[in-house]
């Protein structure tokens with residue numbers, strides 16, 4: 001265990017970018033948890049008199065067409081955006097990992113069914129499939145989560161399948177089997193914990209994609225309805241002002257979105273270095 | 282031994298910079314190759330045979346640097362030559378063939394085209410003539426049905442066939458020197474002899490000098506008139522083949538021969554040499570890199586290594602030779 | 604080789620069936636009762652039942668699926684409520700706009716990413732290598748719709764270099780005669796260079812936006828694959844034969860390194876087609892993405908189904924094309940043990 005910590009410390013100190021990503025992650029977490037209390041203004045309060053004002057000391061990110069404070073709206077939106085992505089990743093993790101492990105461990109028809117489902121999902125351009133799913137299931141936040149989870153499922157299933165397949169005849173699994181453990185128990189108590197680190201890396205990498213996906217869906221008007229602040233919607237609201245020069249309406253929510261995705265992508269790369277034993281030196 | 286040797290390697294040291302520290306892969310290596318001669322460099326895996334060859338050819342990994350010495354080839358020091366000059370020499374004046382021929386050829390280029398590439402680069406052959414000349418080369422290395430084989434990809438050919446292609450590429454421009462780095466490793470036993478015979482025969486026909494790198498002392502004895510024995514980046518002994526077998530002077534050479542009593546047997550019994558190569562990354566490597574495994578070690582062995590030279594070019598680097 | 608290509612074509616059949624089943628299920632999962640929807644708010648229960656029967660919704664699911672596939676085979680994707688025209692016609696008239704944008708996006712993306720990856724791999728640890736890393740990570744992190752807006756702001760509003768982001772041609776130019784539907788191709792075919800430039804100017808910004816988003820996988824794969832190939836045995840042989848650096852890097856290393864890059868194009872197309880929808884909205888591009896978004900807002904479902912189906916079939920086709928390309932360029936396919 002202390003070896004592991006040493007290694008993590010090594011990766012963090014060796015790679016300042018990962019450290020930076022962790023810092024950014026902390027900041028995002030604070031915004032998500034305490035955003036509503038930190039916001040200097042009510043994100044929904046409209047005031048026609050101060051519509052479309054550029055950034056100032058009072059309104060750091062300026063105001064939108066209805067005079068709402070963009071800084072507050074971007075800040076408060078963090079919780080919703082991260083919440084959607086996080087729920088989607090948890091959901092995918094649950095379904096994808098279990099299906100993948102079962103496929104890799106049992107092989108046979110389980111493997112074929114899981115493989116066929118994953119292939120079918122992969123036969124679609126993923127964002128388009130997500131659009132179709134939300135359109136069909138109904139235009140709600142919950143369905144955005146479901147759609148995002150479904151399109152990420154094959155990635156997890158594949159990783160989990162490959163890892164479980166390698167381990168199905170490993171020594172520790174044989175030992176557990178010989179001492180009379182049931183297959184289900186072996187799966188959950190022995191195989192899952194073993195491939196958890198690899199799946200966690202996958203989680204971090206897909207978090208960024210999930211955020212992009214959810215924001216993309218709301219950008220085209222699916223899921224979250226205005227006036228709820230959400231980064232995708234905020235950018236969409238600002239889009240029409242770009243060509244008249246009011247850049248701040250779209251820029252700041254877009255930057256927030258980009259930073260969040262950037263953070264999780266960097267974090268994923270960093271975590272992979274920590275987990276991947278081949279990279280340990 | 283009055284003439285100038287074709288290749289004269291003197292005092293050659295090579296270091297690799299790696300994450301684990303500096304690897305002193307070669308230390309003051311000396312050997313020479315006369316015109317038309319076939320010599321062998323033998324030694325166990327990791328003794329620096331390939332690094333020597335790559336340094337001479339100028340195709341060393343960028344992490345590796347020659348830190349001392351010279352390698353004079355046809356009056357020119359290869360270690361100080363410009364990359365463009367070396368490129369002119371490679372393939373035209375000196376060539377190299379490698380082990381595992383199947384991966385040493387471009388997998389998605391027809392073998393005829395790969396031979397033609399070299400001809401066009403060096404041979405003053407036009408694009409139109411090149412395919413025909415490539416087929417001539419295939420005939421020369423006795424590939425049956427050369428017209429058809431020229432259109433084959435490496436994966437469609439056997440290991441032996443691929444090595445013949447490699448030889449055809451290497452000899453395409455009739456070089457003066459061929460370095461064959463374990464040319465038969467990865468081939469089956471019957472093919473090994475055929476390939477070696479082909480190299481020897483074509484070399485003799487062209488008056489070419491050949492350096493055969495091998496860990497097979499038997500093979501070295503069969504084809505070469507002189508043998509250079511390397512151990513952990515040192516040349517420990519050089520001698521004419523018969524002399525080396527009848528009267529080995531370095532304890533390591535003696536061990537090698539003892540491990541392969543008959544001249545035709547191979548060096549696979551090498552496991553019987555006690556100990557292993559020292560860690561070449563260490564900051565302090567003993568002056569004699571064999572001393573840790575040597576049963577003839579004396580207190581002198583911690584002093585700088587002496588090199589005893591005979592007038593026939595033979596040498597031994599040892600404080601307490603046999 | 605033809606046999607291999609044939610085999611690959613056959614292996615696309617399960618994907619197509621999968622796509623059909625999923626789009627069918629999406630149709631049936633539509634919120635609310637389509638019959639009630641079609642009948643209008645004032646309809647009697649009897650009228651709704653009538654319509655349900657006429658729509659075939661009283662049959663079992665497998666039966667409905669057969670009907671669905673039969674309709675598709677006849678090219679019947681239903682009608683758009685908003686425009687009243689058949690969905691197939693709408694899609695057909697808008698598809699070239701999307702296709703032109705997507706393909707140009709791919710060309711720009713490959714045109715930037717591949718040289719970037721090669722430069723990074725031939726100079727590992729250099730500033731080019733580091734900037735390649737930063738650019739690619741930043742590229743995947745930038746939402747395509749945001750990049751598009753930034754580019755519009757800087758290049759159109761501030762600098763005035765780009766034309767207004769309002770579709771495929773500005774108001775001074777009229778569309779070239781419809782041959783392929785791709786303006787660039789059609790204008791060249793009829794020799795109308797002015798229209799060609801006008802269309803290209805409109806295309807550049809959105810295509811570049813798509814490219815930024817899809818740079819990363821191509822550049823990363825190029826770099827990794829190039830690094831691996833450059834350290835392989837046959838490159839050593841090529842160098843030992845004295846081939847010129849250009850020959851070694853391009854004829855030997857580059858061609859081999861491109862093989863894995865070609866296989867990643869599948870994923871790149873998934874990114875491209877998805878981002879295409881967003882980029883179309885940002886640039887008011889009259890493609891099927893904009894069409895689908897309009898339909899979504901109007902709760903007009905038949906066009907959405909048609910859109911999803913078209914995109915999925917296009918994706919299957921593009922993947923097929925990639926695999927065929929791979930078979931053509933790698934002589935080893937089908938011979939490996």
Ligand SMILES: Nc1ncnc2c1ncn2[C@@H]1O[C@H](COP(=O)(O)OP(=O)(O)O)[C@@H](O)[C@H]1O
Pocket residue numbers: 297299304306324325326327328329330331332333342344345561
């Ligand atoms: N690229 C490299 N980087 C670091 N060390 C190397 C490299 N190539 C060779 N070496 C070191 O040089 C020594 C000699 O290797 P080599 O010449 O390949 O041996 P062999 O006699 O088997 O051909 C080895 O100890 C090896 O570790």
Ligand SMILES: [Mg+2]
Pocket residue numbers: 330331332462
């Ligand atoms: Mg070697």
